[in-house]
Amino acid sequence: GAVVSQHPSWVICKSGTSVKIECRSLDFQATTMFWYRQFPKQSLMLMATSNEGSKATYEQGVEKDKFLINHASLTLSTLTVTSAHPEDSSFYICSATPPSKGIYNEQFFGPGTRLTVL
Amino acid sequence: RKEVEQDPGPFNVPEGATVAFNCTYSNSASQSFFWYRQDCRKEPKLLMSVYSSGNEDGRFTAQLNRASQYISLLIRDSKLSDSATYLCVVNGGDQAGTALIFGKGTTLSVSS
Numbered sequence: 001g002a003v004v005s006q007h008p009s010w011v012i013c014k015s016g017t018s019v020k021i022e023c024r025s026l027d028f029q030a031t032t033m034f035w036y037r038q039f040p041k042q043s044l045m046l047m048a049t050s051n052e053g054s055k056a057t058y059e060q061g062v063e064k065d066k067f068l069i070n071h072a073s074l075t076l077s078t079l080t081v082t083s084a085h086p087e088d089s090s091f092y093i094c095s096a097t098p099p100s101k102g103i104y105n106e107q108f109f110g111p112g113t114r115l116t117v118l
Numbered sequence: 119r120k121e122v123e124q125d126p127g128p129f130n131v132p133e134g135a136t137v138a139f140n141c142t143y144s145n146s147a148s149q150s151f152f153w154y155r156q157d158c159r160k161e162p163k164l165l166m167s168v169y170s171s172g173n174e175d176g177r178f179t180a181q182l183n184r185a186s187q188y189i190s191l192l193i194r195d196s197k198l199s200d201s202a203t204y205l206c207v208v209n210g211g212d213q214a215g216t217a218l219i220f221g222k223g224t225t226l227s228v229s230s
Contacts, residue, residue, distance in 0.1 A: 034217050034218070036220075042222065043205070043220045043221060043222040043223055044162065044205075044220045045220075046217045046218075046219070049217055091159070093161050093162075095218075106150070106164060106167060107218055108164075109161040109162055109163070110161060111160070111161050112160070112161045114159070
């Protein structure tokens with residue numbers, strides 16, 4: 001149980017285009033999902049917390065107008081990188097916590113999406 | 119001060135060696151502690167949760183010292199397959215649904 005999927009697994013796009021990444025919890029409902037970004041040889045950095053039915057909470061330094069997050073249902077959150085530029089090339093990973101875990105929030109990660117902007 | 123700090127790597131050890139990783143965290147309100155393993159170009163996968171009483175899972179032993187805000191991971195009888203980056207992870211507070219905070223990770227390379 002507790003499987004999280006992401007789509008696509010990798011994407012290459014031209015500078016200036018927008019890219020949508022989907023994160024799904026396959027066998028549980030997730031009121032909260034998290035979006036992380038990882039640059040080469042760096043740790044995962046939290047970008048935003050996605051709450052079902054409400055606006056996402058963005059971390060300091062993350063542009064909310066550039067990284068649009070929509071959490072329309074209890075099993076789906078999407079991250080749209082708008083007007084992508086080469087510096088947005090990174091490994092984007094989502095995670096979700098089954099509600100029964102409470103504060104002992106072991107998070108389950110999606111397989112990640114590798115974005116390359118040319 | 120960084121929120122989660124780990125030993126700088128990489129650790130290069132022969133098969134069969136015992137290796138220990140250390141980690142400190144700054145948020146005293148944190149309630150959940152984990153070690154994750156991340157293979158190259160893959161997502162992190164939970165290795166083990168860390169409890170105040172210490173816990174062991176096969177060759178892996180994790181310890182938590184809340185007073186010192188210190189977490190450790192001991193790997194005994196290292197295998198080639200243990201080569202990976204080990205991430206010390208702490209939750210950001212005492213509320214359900216808080217995000218996890220990751221250390222930069224320590225890379226382990228086990229050689230034959």
